[in-house]
Amino acid sequence: MDRLSHGPARPQRPRRASLHPGAWWLWSLSLGTAATRTTNPLLLSLLIAVSAYVVATCRPPTPWSRSYGAFVKLALAVLLIRLLFAIVLGSPIPGTHTLATLPEVPLPDWAQGIRLGGEVTAEALTFALYDGLRLATLLVCVGAANALANPSRLLKSLPGALYEMGVAVVVALTFAPNLIADVQRLRSARRLRGRPDKGVRGLLQVGLPVLEGALERSVSLAAAMDARGYGRTAQVPAAVRRTTAALTLGGLLGVCAGTYGLLTAEGATYGFPVLLVGLAAALAGLRLGGRRSLRTRYRPDRWDVRALLVVASGVAVAALLVLAAVRDPAALHPGVVPLVAPTLPVWPAGAILLGLLPAFVAPEPKESS
DSSP states (O other): OOOOOOSSOOOOOOOOOOOOHHHHHHHHHHHHHHHTTOOOHHHHHHHHHHHHHHHHHHOOSSGGGGHHHHHHHHHHHHHHHHHHHHHHSOOSSOOSOEEEEEEEEOOOGGGTTOOEEEEEEHHHHHHHHHHHHHHHHHHHHHHHHHHHSOHHHHHHHSOGGGHHHHHHHHHHHHHHHHHHHHHHHHHHHHHHTTOOOSHHHHHHHHHHHHHHHHHHHHHHHHHHHHHTTTTOBOOOOHHHHHHHHHHHHHHHHHHHHHHHHHHSSTTHHHHHHHHHHHHHHHHHHHHHHGGGBOOOOSSOOOOOHHHHHHHHHHHHHHHHHHHHHHHOHHHHSOOTTTTOOOOOOHHHHHHHHGGGTHHHHSOOOOOOO
């Protein structure tokens, strides 16, 4: 039978593969590292804007991509709580610009150094704002990684030694959106039936079906994992097991000691070498530990040029902000005593703009009609 033809069919271009999930996490953690090196609210706001633009451009239409809004709300809550603590509990920052005077509650002698109420100064509030905004920026960067990286593909990319721990984390991250969806579905059903969906009564009547659904999913997941041979391990010699444990534990201790050395002025000389040795030992331990995990990878994610560019952009932002914090600390840490208006340093701001590179090299492809 002849079919109607509307001209020659256009060849469909192959859909571009998604970016490696590890690249998104490295990019986001690099932005978070940059956020820890400054308290300048203008630079921190620029970091938040960069992460928000990349998420809006590159996040896929998946359930976990909606978690960015939750992290933004959590960051706002952290910022408000930090300001509230500065108002109620006071601040060690001295100040001369008094905004309000709250009734002060007398405390016993063993609570020296803590006060409830008293003067609220502009310097103390500004310091709390800068400190809270830095933590909020770090949370927003982590939220960007959660919205961009596929958790199941991230699990496939983990080393064999971390497979069990990665499964637990991925299951937790996957079940949380399902619980939220169940709550929304049950509340909508109760509203359609004219029943209350708010308050203590509505919460109790919605909570039980949600817990039942979570239990059913857990049992189904356990059965599926058991049917696929999850937990199967290979037999390795005892010497290899002891070597793996020694390398992993020693490497993690070396990483902790090296990081502490980099954060202190006294340990700046030995911090970086100890950190490198600890990382090498930990990676060797993970490599040996992966021999006990018998699993195959179907279509493993590859580190292509786009993934390397995304990682390079994040690492460049972190490295340049660390360098700027050493060369010009006054610009990255505006003073609060005396209270001065923060200024936007030019080249650190330009360094942060390098984090926009993923929006141009890894955007989410549009569906063709």
